[in-house]
Amino acid sequence: MGNAPGKVVKKFMKALFFLPAFLFVIVMRVLRPFVLIRLNCLHSYRIGHFCGNTEVYLCERDAGMHGNRVFDIFFYDYKVCNHQVLKMWKRIIPVVGPLFAYGIMWVNRKFPGWEAHEYISKPSQYCDTNGLLDKSKAHLYFTQQEERKGQKALRDLGIPEGSPFVCFIARDGAYLDKDFSGEDWSYHNYRNSDIKNFDPAMKWLIDRGYYGVRMGSVVKNKLPFSYPGIIDYAANGMRSDFMDVYLTMKCSFFLFSESGISMLAMILRKPVVGANLIPIGFFPAWGKDYVCLPKKLWLTGEKRFLTFREIVKSEIAFYFEAQQYQKRGLEVVENTSEEIRDAVEEMTARLENRWETNEEYEDLQRRFWSLYEPNEILRVFRARIGAKFLMQNQDLLK
Numbered sequence: 001m002g003n004a005p006g007k008v009v010k011k012f013m014k015a016l017f018f019l020p021a022f023l024f025v026i027v028m029r030v031l032r033p034f035v036l037i038r039l040n041c042l043h044s045y046r047i048g049h050f051c052g053n054t055e056v057y058l059c060e061r062d063a064g065m066h067g068n069r070v071f072d073i074f075f076y077d078y079k080v081c082n083h084q085v086l087k088m089w090k091r092i093i094p095v096v097g098p099l100f101a102y103g104i105m106w107v108n109r110k111f112p113g114w115e116a117h118e119y120i121s122k123p124s125q126y127c128d129t130n131g132l133l134d135k136s137k138a139h140l141y142f143t144q145q146e147e148r149k150g151q152k153a154l155r156d157l158g159i160p161e162g163s164p165f166v167c168f169i170a171r172d173g174a175y176l177d178k179d180f181s182g183e184d185w186s187y188h189n190y191r192n193s194d195i196k197n198f199d200p201a202m203k204w205l206i207d208r209g210y211y212g213v214r215m216g217s218v219v220k221n222k223l224p225f226s227y228p229g230i231i232d233y234a235a236n237g238m239r240s241d242f243m244d245v246y247l248t249m250k251c252s253f254f255l256f257s258e259s260g261i262s263m264l265a266m267i268l269r270k271p272v273v274g275a276n277l278i279p280i281g282f283f284p285a286w287g288k289d290y291v292c293l294p295k296k297l298w299l300t301g302e303k304r305f306l307t308f309r310e311i312v313k314s315e316i317a318f319y320f321e322a323q324q325y326q327k328r329g330l331e332v333v334e335n336t337s338e339e340i341r342d343a344v345e346e347m348t349a350r351l352e353n354r355w356e357t358n359e360e361y362e363d364l365q366r367r368f369w370s371l372y373e374p375n376e377i378l379r380v381f382r383a384r385i386g387a388k389f390l391m392q393n394q395d396l397l398k
Helices: 004-031 048-063 083-090 098-107 143-159 174-179 186-191 193-207 241-250 261-267 308-312 322-327 337-351 360-371 389-390
Strands: 035-039 068-073 163-172 211-214 252-259 272-277 292-293 296-297 330-333
Touching: 004 035, 004 098, 035 098, 048 068, 048 083, 048 261, 068 098, 083 241, 083 292, 143 241, 163 193, 163 241, 163 261, 186 322, 193 211, 193 337, 241 261, 252 261, 252 337, 261 272, 292 337, 322 330, 337 389, 360 389
Parallel strands: 035 068, 163 211, 163 252, 252 272, 272 292
Antiparallel strands: 296 330
C-alpha cells in the first residue's frame, strides 16, 4: 500500500506527457482528408545529413514533388551537431523537439495507417538526384545582426574585409571517435586522407592572394604546414557553430575530402573541389561548379589499378566499409599533392574566368561520365572530374 501514491503519480505523469501527443494524433487523422500532416526527421546528429537531406527535401517541396496537400512538421534528434544550422532551419520550417516528436510517433503507431504520417528520409537522400540545387537558391540565410557578427569574426581571425579565402578540410576520423565514442568507426578509415597533401595547393592559393581556413569541429592534429594567411581555425580555439556556417557561406570555394561539412558548402551553392572521393557510386555528380577527384584502387594481387569502368560496373562502386576493400585485395590510394593542386588551380581559373577547355578535355569528361547509368542515387551528371587528373589517368578510362 505504501507504493500506491507513487504509482498514481507515475500514471498521472505518463498521461500528462502523452495526452498532448494523443490529441495531436487525433487532429492529424481528422484533417487527413484535407491535409496530410507528417513528422519529418532532420537527422541532426551528422552535419552532412542535417544539411543535405533537409535542403534537398525543401527543393523537392518547392518543385511540387511532395504534393500540394502535405504539411510537414520537422523534428531534430537528441544530438544536434550544429546549433546554428538548427537555428537557421527554424526560420524556414516548423521544428519541434525530439521529446514531443517521439511521443507523437509512439501514439501514431498505435493506429492503422500510421506510415503516411511519417517521413524519415534515407541517408542517401542528401544526393541531389534530380539536380535541383543548381536550379534554386539556398534556403539558409543570415540576419543583418548575424552578418555584422560574422564580419567582425572574420577580422578577428585575421581576414581583412573583402579578402578572398578558401575553406579546406581533410577527413581524419577524429569527429566520430570523439563525439560517438564507444563505437568502432574503423570501417570508415578508407575515407580518411592526409591533410599534408593539401600543402602545395594552399601554398599556391596564398601566393595568389587568397587566405586559407582549415575547417573541422574536431581534428586529430594541428596543421602540419604554416604560411602567412593560413588559419588553423579548427585548432586555434576560435571555432564555433556559427562561424562554421558563416565561413562556409562566405568562402570563394571549399576544398574537402570526404567530410560531412562539404554538404553545407553544397547546399549554400558554393563551388567545391572534392579530393579523395570514395566510393565512386556516391560522387557529388550533380553540381555544375564541382571539380572532383576520385581515390584510385590498387589491385594488390595483379599489381595494377582498377579501371574506372571496372569499379563503376561492379559492387565496388558502393563499398562503404574498409573491410570490403581489404577482402577484395584492394588498396585505397589517395590523390597526390600535385593532383589536388591541379584541381585547385582549375577551380580558381574557372572562378576567375581564365579557364580554357579543349575538345580533348571535354572528350575525357564524356568518357568518364558515360560509364554511369542513371539510378536512384545519381541521375544528373554536371560535375567535372579534374581535367589534368583525367589527362594523366587516361589508361583508367579503358
